Each structure stands twice: as C-alpha cells, then as structure tokens.
Amino acid sequence: MTAPLPLPGDNRVGCVIDDLVGKGWSWQPGLLPDALLAALREEIHLLDAEAALAPAGIGRDDSFQVDRSVRKTRITWLDGASAAQAAFMTWAEQWRETLNRALMLGLFEFEACYAVYPEGGFYDRHLDSFEGARNRILSMVLYLNKAWHADLGGALVIWPEGAGDADPSAARIVPEGGGVVFMLSETIPHAVEPTAQLRYGIAGWWRVNQAADGLAIPIA
C-alpha cells in the first residue's frame, strides 16, 4: 500500500472541477482506486469490531454535543498511521494540489474520519462549515460499502446552494462502495437518510490556513 496512487484520467478530474464551478458539488462513482478501497474497508471493519468508534457530536469545542435526534453515527479520526490511511492521505493530497491549481481555493490542511452509520443511522440536513470561523472549505465523502443498492436507504441527499428546507433536492446519491462526493462545505446543504444496514464511509474536509496577525500557521 505504499506505492503512489495516481489520480484517474484527466476526464474525471475535469468533471470534478466543472461540477464544483457549476453547481458546487460532484458525484464520482468508482473513483477510489480498488486497492485503496479494499484496504480502507478492511480497516473500518476492524475498528468497528473493536468498538474503537465513538458516537459523533455536532459543533466544536464548547458547543460540542452528542444529539442523537440530529445525527446517529460512530466516528474515529484518521491519523494517517496505518498503511491504508497513509495511502489515503497521499491520494487526498493529490486532490488538494489539483483542485488548488484549478480553482485557487487555497486548501491547506485536511482532516478526515471514518464514519459508521448503524442500522437506523442518519444525519439531518446540515452544512459542513460551522458558523463563525471560515474553516472547512471543501468536503469529501467516500463510501466503503461492499454491495449497496437503493432499497438499503442511507442515500445522501444534496440540495442546491441557497435551497430552503422545503425546496426540491438536487440529487439523491446511493452510497456505492468506491464512490466519492465533493461538496463546497459552506454552501451545499445535505443529509443522510436513515440506513437499513451498517453504512461505512469516510468524511473529510479541507480547510484554509487560519492565519493570525498575518502569520501563516506552519504545517506541523
């Protein structure tokens, strides 16, 4: 798992870029390389079996709360320590460089967590960027399920930028293994419908550099 993982052909990269410019989100089935998908799936199964995943909260620091009426998921943050995670971080870094070059988003650092939705798990409509600090800019969600079909629920519903609660959605995405979603974190509302089966994935976010007094924060 240490070999570099190239991005897919330019056509896929071009699609993601066009989608982000045109509508603020992009769904790419089968984007994750097979070997990486297999390694990440194996690891999330192991972690879940060891019950290493904790109930997910909402908000940050002081406002952090576990509210099961809004979100029912178990998560664990990625630290890049395992071979699978290191390969994933390399792959994500290639996306960061590519998207920065094309879109000048200033994406600086990346954080990601494994997310397991238990049977009946869901996530109500939300934006990924917390109010206040301009932090998360681009979200990436990828699915690690083996065989998934629409009857199992767990669809990701995406609304267009600016859509109200009652407005029609833009897409209902069936979370097929290897598929990847990109979304602008501050503007694209989305939700996860209740799932009928364990639903495995990774959610990741790129942030801009939160400079203070004109000084960039160096990468540790």
Ligand code: OGA
């Ligand atoms: C999230 C999220 C969507 C999904 O973790 O913030 O919206 O399809 N996940 O898992």
Ligand code: MN
């Ligand atoms: Mn989200």
